[in-house]
Amino acid sequence: MNIGEAAARSGVSAKMIRYYEGVGLLPGAARRANGYRDYGNADIAVLQFVRRTRDLGFSLDEVGALLALWQDKERPSREVKRLAEHHLGELDRRMKEMRTIIRTLKTLARQCRGDDRAECPILDDLASRDAGKPSPPRRCRTRHARA
Amino acid sequence: MNIGEAAARSGVSAKMIRYYEGVGLLPGAARRANGYRDYGNADIAVLQFVRRTRDLGFSLDEVGALLALWQDKERPSREVKRLAEHHLGELDRRMKEMRTIIRTLKTLARQCRGDDRAECPILDDLASRDAGKPSPPRRCRTRHARA
DNA sequence: CGTGCACCTTCCCATAATGGGAAGGTCAAG
DNA sequence: CTTGACCTTCCCATTATGGGAAGGTGCACG
Incomplete structure (x- = not known):
């Protein structure tokens, strides 16, 4: 799907999706032949994760860390909790x-x-x-x- | 006195004093022959007012408004209270x-x-x-x- | 087929308030 | 005269977001 629909579905504006990609928070999106970014359901899930994490007031750096932990199936939950509690503090x-x-x-x-x-x-x-x-x-x- | 001392006495950094002047929050300071800014006690009082107002979380625009009201001996206190309550909201x-x-x-x-x-x-x-x-x-x- | 509109691309700018730091002038003490 | 501590102005970076320009793409309708 196009970035516009991805934005609508994830609640992250197209502008921000591009920005997150630009600063390395997200990997570069797949591109169609015409150069348009192309998103699938897995991408939407990631974008939603980012939005929800942002909604809890985590900085983009923290979002990045949480994203990495989320995708690391081996992570110790201690790391996640540490981040959460630091933010809580x-x-x-x-x-x-x-x-x-x-x-x-x-x-x-x-x-x-x-x-x-x-x-x-x-x-x-x-x-x-x-x-x-x-x-x-x-x-x-x-x-x-x-x- | 020099900007450094004004900063120390008011609790506003020299950097910020210049900035406030630059954006028009404060009138241009008096200058000595060598180009150095020169501050007197009245200036310090204004700087302290700004710092205190900032400390209460007012934006620079609001600080400007409050500063104007402070210096207007005829102001209706209603105006001040309105600003304060808006900020409180x-x-x-x-x-x-x-x-x-x-x-x-x-x-x-x-x-x-x-x-x-x-x-x-x-x-x-x-x-x-x-x-x-x-x-x-x-x-x-x-x-x-x-x- | 052509035209227009809605979408996409990248790039630059602005925001709010602050700090960092460079390049250069000034001044007082040693 | 040198040194160091000031001062000056300028430019850059920060954080996360949006606005908007200039130009390409794609679909739908006449």
């Missing part, structure tokens, strides 16, 4: 960062009246916050209603 | 995506023995998962349902 790290940011921003947004006036705790904080925390290193629950 | 969206991925990956990793054997539910899932979920909820060990 990374995701966890990013999650924590993001959670911190969200917490900070929510606190600031809550304190900002968001009306016609210029007074704005958000900008005040951005202008002078010291290191990590939202301006007041306050004790927990927010219970001051600003006038 | 984006972060929230990304958080959810990431949480889903993490959940899926954790489930898969848990099912993988991670030993010398080739059997690997992670790869099996990547090879045949349908849409969102980690293959089956839970039952017995993954069998070869692939036909």
Whole structure:
């Protein structure tokens, strides 16, 4: 089948299929007499594997490694799990960062009246916050209603 | 002061200071007779504002907008809050995506023995998962349902 | 048969934010 | 005067993706 149909069936755009081939993630596709790439069901399965792996946030390098492991019928599952857990660690790290940011921003947004006036705790904080925390290193629950 | 010291004091690398100037996020710095950029305390404050805003994950475009609002003493705080909440929405969206991925990956990793054997539910899932979920909820060990 | 449209090919460009590094100017200390 | 630590501007690389041009191919319809 043509690259267009392969793209439709695998959920990987034609552009990306060519790119993956170009960077060596995928082997060069078979070509028809006219130079068109030609894909079979096995190729589609590979493309779907790549898409699903990408959907889980693995980098192309990691996808390549997983692809190799997948195709190596002798691989030790340890290798796969190691990759997965490494990625999980990374995701966890990013999650924590993001959670911190969200917490900070929510606190600031809550304190900002968001009306016609210029007074704005958000900008005040951005202008002078010291290191990590939202301006007041306050004790927990927010219970001051600003006038 | 030189760009190096400005970088050290603001926490923005010299490289980035020049870049921000180049893309118009910052006005061109004053220059000394020898062509060196020259920064004063007010400049440092702006750089710190930029760094803090970046640290909260705002894009450079958003940093630019916030910077403009910060410097506009007449701004309605509504504008600031709107930007912050828009960004919060984006972060929230990304958080959810990431949480889903993490959940899926954790489930898969848990099912993988991670030993010398080739059997690997992670790869099996990547090879045949349908849409969102980690293959089956839970039952017995993954069998070869692939036909 | 011809024409047109939908597809394919390769190649270049752009994105976002950052760092690396080259080639060359400047300055202060020794 | 040399050395080293700055500074300057430029170009390149990164990651993964899409846009679009220029040109070839193939099928279907009139």
